[in-house]
Amino acid sequence: MKSFDRGILSSYDLKKGKVKAAYAIMNLLIIAMMCCMVYPILISLFNGLKLNTEVNSFPPTFLPKEWHFENYAKAWNYIDLPFYFKNTMLLFAGNMVVTILVLGLASYALSKMNMPFKSGIQYYFLMTLFIPATTYMIPNFINLKDLGLMGSFAAVWLPAGANAFFLLLLKTFMDGIHMEIFESARIDGASELRCFFQIAFPLSIPIFATLSIFVFATAWNDWFWPSFILSQENKPLSAAIRDFVLNARRLDLNIRFAILSIVMVPPVIIFLFFQKFILRGLYLGGVKG
Amino acid sequence: MEQTTAVPMNGQHQPKTRQGTQRTGKYKRYLWGYLFLLPAVITFTLFLWLPIFKGVLNSFYIVDFVKGNSFAGFDNYKTIFADRDVMTAVKNTLYYMGLALAIGFWVPILIAIAISEMRRFQGFARVAAYLPYVVPFVVLYGVWRWLYDPVGPINAVLKAVGIGGISFMVDRNWSMISIVIMETWQSFGSAMLIYLAAVLSVPRDWYEAAEIDGAGIWSRIRHITLPAIKGQILLLLMLQLIATSQGFQTQFAMLDGGPNNATLTYALLIVKYAFVRLDYGVASALGVLMFLALSILAIFQYRINNRGGIGQ
Known part of the structure; x- marks a missing residue:
């Protein structure tokens, strides 16, 4: 980062007593904000290490009085976490493959090939952006049932190819690749398939990586839709947590927090590790919110 | 002058065939383009437009998975x-x-x-x-x-x-x-x-x-x-x-x-x-x-x- 010469405030402003005091208060407020952000995350990690009686005590303690690491072992065995983790990863992998093949090929065709009715087809895809998903949520459910996909992974995998937002991001990115590369490849006799897999796809790795963050976040987070359309043995981690942990009647709070922490830690670590990359990708798809 | 007239004269036979191959090449490329778009068209139709259409239709029906739908008007x-x-x-x-x-x-x-x-x-x-x-x-x-x-x-x-x-x-x-x-x-x-x-x-x-x-x-x-x-x-x-x-x-x-x-x-x-x-x-x-x-x-x-x- 470049050196900070001035912002809204100049160094001259900061020499004034009043401004200096206000600036200090502002910094304190930001520190308070950061604590508010981090506190719920840390407390769930620590609550997972306490005795159940300590979690239920009032006022709550922050650090555990005694460290009970065996809670995490109990939490690990409470439900079959690796099994549901495997399902989540299968959903992620399948969605990614469908995104690359279906949306990648389509955006390549829209961006780098010419054919009659191209813009009409593009509108056919992009018009779906204007119809809020909640309004056809129930028909969508009935539709999956009618198609006989209900319960299987295909009910999540195949619709992953119908994502106009991802298509738009991919096409915009591919518009930035120079046409000359493809023209010279075609003159050298490369087929269109080869142009896609050996030129367009490798050059679009950055945007596919960004999409993979979104796809991963959806696979890891989404509990509502999967819990209705996937059968019991295909449920992903978050749907299982909702069914067996959040709605469990007889489950000690400390074990509950240990399970929640186990589910929370992987995305947090991935984020902290790839933080620069993820935040950069976020601007690309920033609109998604 | 000579050259410009000479070009079409010279190759009266050749350009025709070249144009012919170019055209089939174009159609072939169109075909590839449509093939690339086909999976997306199918998924968008099956998983977005079809449910949207069915939603409007179903709003006038009583939906029953067992007995089948029956028309209900408004x-x-x-x-x-x-x-x-x-x-x-x-x-x-x-x-x-x-x-x-x-x-x-x-x-x-x-x-x-x-x-x-x-x-x-x-x-x-x-x-x-x-x-x-x-x-x-x-x-x-x-x-x-x-x-x-x-x-x-x-x-x-x-x-x-x-x-x-x-x-x-x-x-x-x-x-x-x-x-x-x-x-x-x-x-x-x-x-x-x-x-x-x-x-x-x-x-x-x-x-x-x-x-x-x-x-x-x-x-x-x-x-x-x-x-x-x-x-x-x-x-x-x-x-x-x-x-x-x-x-x-x-x-x-x-x-x-x-x-x-x-x-x-x-x-x-x-x-x-x-x-x-x-x-x-x-x-x-x-x-x-x-x-x-x-x-x-x-x-x-x-x-x-x-x-x-x-x-x-």
Whole structure:
């Protein structure tokens, strides 16, 4: 980062007593904000290490009085976490493959090939952006049932190819690749398939990586839709947590927090590790919110 | 002169065949293009347009998986207008949208401007603000249920300050507010980063010039910073309205629309009609009505998008 010469405030402003005091208060407020952000995350990690009686005590303690690491072992065995983790990863992998093949090929065709009715087809895809998903949520459910996909992974995998937002991001990115590369490849006799897999796809790795963050976040987070359309043995981690942990009647709070922490830690670590990359990708798809 | 006439004369035979191969090559390329588009056309048709179309159709039918559908005319719509829960749900949704604006909308703008002024540790503040966004929803629900507990940490702090215990979840005056506060905690970071990028891209000389002309700090913010991020503010406002108008997952997971329908949003009512009352026809009709109301919002969003508010 470049050196900070001035912002809204100049160094001259900061020499004034009043401004200096206000600036200090502002910094304190930001520190308070950061604590508010981090506190719920840390407390769930620590609550997972306490005795159940300590979690239920009032006022709550922050650090555990005694460290009970065996809670995490109990939490690990409470439900079959690796099994549901495997399902989540299968959903992620399948969605990614469908995104690359279906949306990648389509955006390549829209961006780098010419054919009659191209813009009409593009509108056919992009018009779906204007119809809020909640309004056809129930028909969508009935539709999956009618198609006989209900319960299987295909009910999540195949619709992953119908994502106009991802298509738009991919096409915009591919518009930035120079046409000359493809023209010279075609003159050298490369087929269109080869142009896609050996030129367009490798050059679009950055945007596919960004999409993979979104796809991963959806696979890891989404509990509502999967819990209705996937059968019991295909449920992903978050749907299982909702069914067996959040709605469990007889489950000690400390074990509950240990399970929640186990589910929370992987995305947090991935984020902290790839933080620069993820935040950069976020601007690309920033609109998604 | 000679040369220009010579060219067509010379190769009267050749260009014809070349043109011929070129044309078949073109058609072949068209064919490849359509082949590349085909999977996407199929998935968009099967998984987006077909359900959308079926939704409109089903809203005039009684949907029965066993006996088959039967035509019902406008009965489903009549049911909706006779149901008092629908009015409650519409009111709750508007209340939820309003609360999300009042509590959540200005927070990222304010914090983005504050963080942009930090001389050190800006990166830390940025990461900390975004961190809750990567916490999975199910974990969020579990942790905040405990934070909001009558004997949880928030009430402990309130008690230390001298305010009596608030039952955030059970009290129907507090339940929607509690949900909005929780969602703001989780998601303001992503909006904040978009504002922050915009605030940081304001040229520093503008502030310099304004300061020399005697503009105070507030007028610098009001007349330089805020106008510079106006595009982002409008865009995120539209996106937030569209998102909150459809919100139901938090209300469903945390309180199941309770206490006493206080958090029953319109989208949650759709879910309940479908999966609790098993009345898919009415649920589809509710969706159609919602679409009609939201399309007005969507048109606005399209206008703002087209003005180029996105990638700056």
